[in-house]
Amino acid sequence: MESLFTALPLLATQGFCWHGAYVDCRWEPPGAIEEEVSTPWHSVVLFTQFAGSDPALAERSIDGRFKVERVHPGDILVLPAGVGQRSRWNVPGEFMNLVFETAALGRSLDEAADDTTFELMPHFATQDLLVLQLGLALRRVLQGGGDRLYAESLITALAVHLLQTYATRRPEIKTYGGGLARPQLERVVDYIHSHLDAPLSLETLAALAGMSAHYFAQLFKQSTGVAPHQYVIRCRVERAKALLAQPHLAIADIAYRVGFAHQSHLNRHFKRLVGTTPGQWRQAIRS
Template sequence: MSAEKLLTLDFSKEEALTKVFPKLPVLTSKEAGWNGIYLAYDYHLPGETPEVAGQQHGIVIFTEVPTPIGAERKLDGCLRKEQVVQGDVVIVPANTGHRVQWDSAGGVIVLGFEPAILTHAIYEMVDVEQAAIAPHFAKPDPLIYQLGLTLKAELESGRLGSQLYAETIANLLAVHLLQHYSTQKLIIKNYTGGLPKYKLQQVIDYINAHLDRSLGLAELAAVVQMSPGYFARLFKQSINLAPHQYLIQCRVQRAKQLLCQGELTIAEIAYRVGFANQGHLNYHFKRLVGITPKAMLRHK
């Protein structure tokens, strides 16, 4: 059956998942504001899916598998029986037919991300004209497994600022997929030396001017006219921190300044510097400063 005749799945529309599963997943990234990457998680009972072709690249990650799951999977026209265990992943490129029938319950993360992420993420590092992802049946991949769990945990925490974190992980996934699941071997260029000082300062100034809102990796990379993946690598080389780590440090530093001024409550400061709530400010403040904002006020 050709991809044109298959049921089309658009990961960007949460309700589209009901074409595949009997109900909406218990956790999705719909409200997270992530750019071009979508996550759905649920604990699925034995069942089957229709054959669908996603508009986005898809990654299926098996997270809780009490006993090996027997599955019959059709992927890109090939039919295979397999035993799926925790940590296995399935790679389904965009516009590729996929259906599966399975006999045991298990927790599953489904990631979808726009094909443009591959090219936008790393166009300085590979010849993107040769970049294409190949389908893969279930196999262990510790890095994808951990990155999937990290994204799920970020959603569950409800932290504001997860857009930057999610886009950073999406870029890591893009590089990993092209290195290990490409239709042909690609050499990822390695750049060293960090950002030029004036470009680093441009990004730092931009971050500090927009601490009160969610910032994305693509947005920061655009400030210095780079691809997100290239920018993220050089930024970390420059200051030994990933962009999302530096953003949190800036928010905590601004919170310290506002606490010293004594004009706002801790809750007001949390929102002013871009944290989702006072609890998130408390968590990062104590982690980086060593004491809570309340304790700092007592020792002013």
């Protein structure tokens, strides 16, 4: 993965995944990018933390425009595909790269979108608290072992926000009511229950309903009262409850069988939804 920075990432996805997105987190020392660089992808650089209490001071050139700017946690840079940039910064700090394949932004709204449908405008350091919130949530997913469905939900929300806020042409965001049609909902729910042990993808579920990820998530929540990733977690916990009645199954094995990344992942969601740990639940049903 080409990078706009010099340090190796502390956390990163394995290439482009999560609906055509790549995310990494890195801690950078003071430094500079002396030669102009660009990437074939849309990049959003999110500044999350700097050493000390003062903002960073950066000298930056983007698309031939030069600016000296103070950069605060929560600021972002928007660097469209093919746009060159050079920079110099004076303090160490933590950064996140939120990178999209060029066609991925449009696909969040329209499965037929291609890489010419939407174009981002370059931006120098701009405070964007929604991108900060979504970026930190994605970092927690990376730290916790990865929940693909939740990550794709966050990526979809981020893509729609970028299109609404930083695109040269704002998309028309339609609002639908009434939820999914019954055959659509039944098809998706049947697929979820048949594949709880596998990494479920928002893109796959949306394709089953015949729509984009953004509109699918919106209509699924109208139909069920919860977001797709929350629905899947509840289904996995219910399946785990049934398996806990089989005393020969280890709890770690049950976690994998119902699609959680590891036992602590199961423990966290089980306790949140049921009020006890899986081990406590097993003891209770035995007695």
